């Protein structure tokens with residue numbers, strides 16, 4: 001097995017991503033996040049866009065899983081949808097590339113099999129992380145001999161299980177096949193959930209929002225304590 005992939009085993013991969021509408025958007029913020037994750041013991045960084053990938057590559061010595069989120073009018077596929085984004089991700093310095101490996105129609109009209117075959121032909125040394133949303137998509141990606149499967153898109157395609165928790169059942173079903181390594185990704189909020197994912201057979205866990213999106217973390221706190229005073233204040237005697 002590739003030494004870099006070996007180094008991910010049972011570790012926490014931290015996803016450092018902020019989109020344009022987020023306060024921490026910008027390569028320097030994401031590089032600082034990645035340094036914090038490295039100092040905290042992360043085994044790899046997952047990061048989006050050539051600018052962020054290049055800045056993070058300079059800032060940390062961890063392996064980078066790069067992706068490039070891009071919207072096309074003719075498709076719902078947005079995680080590294082075409083060869084153009086793969087090229088940009090690799091040239092920016094990512095060690096591995098994450099792609100949408102769902103069965104949704106792709107912007108360039110290719111099948112996922114054609115897309116993966118071309119990535120392998122052009123970049124044979126770059127491991128491919130297949131982001132999937134269902135068991136069937138995971139099995140298909142395994143058949144196409146990707147290096148890692150990630151449950152990233154479970155809950156984010158209209159036909160996949162919609163839930164607020166990590167998709168442990170999907171992790172377990174895919175890992176039980178003992179075929180391709182599985183990353184547990186999506187809606188992991190606590191260290192205990194990471195442990196549960198590993199117990200379910202995940203090779204490693206990917207945590208994003210809970211570590212690197214302060215606005216969303218704040219919302220979680222606020223949501224829980226909102227309305228506290230309304231119900232618990234003692235009623236005053238007149």
Ligand SMILES: CC(=O)N[C@H](C=O)[C@@H](O)[C@H](O)[C@H](O)COP(=O)(O)O
Nearest residue numbers: 015152156186187188207208209210
């Ligand atoms: C669905 C989608 O576009 N997921 C993206 C994939 O790169 C990121 O926005 C997520 O933050 C990442 O998957 C980690 O997940 P979470 O932030 O829930 O820990």
